[in-house]
Amino acid sequence: MALGEFELIARYFARQPPHPGVRLGIGDDAAVLDVPVGRKLVVAVDTIVEGVHFPAAMSAADIGYRALAVNLSDLAAMGAEPAWFTLSLSMPRSDERWIESFATGLFALADDFDMPLVGGDTVKGPLVVTVQVAGSVESDRWLARSGARPGDVLMISGVPGEAAGGLVSIQQSMAETAAVRQLRSRFLRPTPRVRLGRDLRTIATAAMDVSDGLLADLDKLCAASGCGAEIDVEALPVSAALAATFDAGTCIRYALAGGDDYELLVAIPASHLARAQQLGCTRIGTVTATKEVVCRRGGGVFHPERRGYDHFDEERSP
Numbered sequence: 184m185a186l187g188e189f190e191l192i193a194r195y196f197a198r199q200p201p202h203p204g205v206r207l208g209i210g211d212d213a214a215v216l217d218v219p220v221g222r223k224l225v226v227a228v229d230t231i232v233e234g235v236h237f238p239a240a241m242s243a244a245d246i247g248y249r250a251l252a253v254n255l256s257d258l259a260a261m262g263a264e265p266a267w268f269t270l271s272l273s274m275p276r277s278d279e280r281w282i283e284s285f286a287t288g289l290f291a292l293a294d295d296f297d298m299p300l301v302g303g304d305t306v307k308g309p310l311v312v313t314v315q316v317a318g319s320v321e322s323d324r325w326l327a328r329s330g331a332r333p334g335d336v337l338m339i340s341g342v343p344g345e346a347a348g349g350l351v352s353i354q355q356s357m358a359e360t361a362a363v364r365q366l367r368s369r370f371l372r373p374t375p376r377v378r379l380g381r382d383l384r385t386i387a388t389a390a391m392d393v394s395d396g397l398l399a400d401l402d403k404l405c406a407a408s409g410c411g412a413e414i415d416v417e418a419l420p421v422s423a424a425l426a427a428t429f430d431a432g433t434c435i436r437y438a439l440a441g442g443d444d445y446e447l448l449v450a451i452p453a454s455h456l457a458r459a460q461q462l463g464c465t466r467i468g469t470v471t472a473t474k475e476v477v478c479r480r481g482g483g484v485f486h487p488e489r490r491g492y493d494h495f496d497e498e499r500s501p
């Protein structure tokens with residue numbers, strides 16, 4: 184039997200006991216929340232649409248997880264500490280099993296960050312999930328895209344390109360090897376680099392999370408900072424799982440233009456290079472005073488086929 188909207192919210196989304204700091208949560212017209220004293224509020228929202236941001240075959244639990252993960256990644260890129268989130272859920276029907284599984288994936292990640300769901304909206308329509316997150320940062324310093332300076336080192340967390348490989352392996356129904364499983368998990372359950380963002384907060388000059396492709400997003404960071412960059416293609420972290428699944432050219436293309444990894448791209452003063460390496464970042468290039476982003480490979484200039492994904496510009500395929 185299909186559950187009504189209010190029973191569904193009460194059963195799967197309103198959790199007890201209420202979280203400290205939440206004066207009014209789910210059930211009233213709006214949430215009332217304590218704002219941490221002496222800190223700045225940091226807010227982000229992201230929508231994922233079935234067939235656009237995730238394949239229709241994706242499990243409800245993975246959709247729930249990913250909807251929050253992509254938002255937490257935005258807080259990570261600001262160096263913020265997660266606090267609360269809201270959820271707007273549009274779905275074609277009230278399918279209790281689907282919702283239960285969705286909530287399991289969603290709260291698995293929310294609980295990792297002790298982050299309560301404080302409100303939302305539930306409507307009938309195509310499958311579209313919007314999550315809004317709020318966090319806070321010490322008022323003296325947050326990470327923005329705009330502070331990179333010529334001479335800074337460009338670094339990336341994790342291994343860019345794996346999520347794109349995972350998405351393609353799903354779209355093409357590739358046989359499930361251990362490598363393919365690894366790639367898929369990077370797409371289905373990206374790790375928001377919240378702790379890393381907090382650790383980089385006082386040393387990075389600029390940061391953003393990579394969702395549309397490393398080069399496409401680097402263009403944005405450079406534009407915001409009024410500078411350019413040189414990327415050393417040979418310095419990109421190498422993924423054994425990608426290399427086992429795709430040819431060398433494809434691996435480079437996914438690393439440079441794939442997106443969906445939700446890794447952090449940061450500019451770091453050279454004096455903090457060792458610290459950022461300890462934190463798990465890899466040096467991939469340098470910030471320059473030009474307005475261009477140039478890729479280098481084997482001493483020459485490398486011209487990538489594509490830079491990333493733009494919703495209103497290109498078909499989706501990495």
Ligand code: ADP
Nearest residue numbers: 192196208209210211212270272302303304305
């Ligand atoms: P209103 O009509 O005042 O906007 P609703 O009837 O839409 O309120 O929602 C009732 C309560 O349930 C509100 O507190 C709202 O924040 C919460 N809510 C609705 N949908 C969700 C959801 N998907 N997740 C969490 N809370 C939700």
Ligand code: MG
Nearest residue numbers: 210211212213
């Ligand atoms: Mg109301």
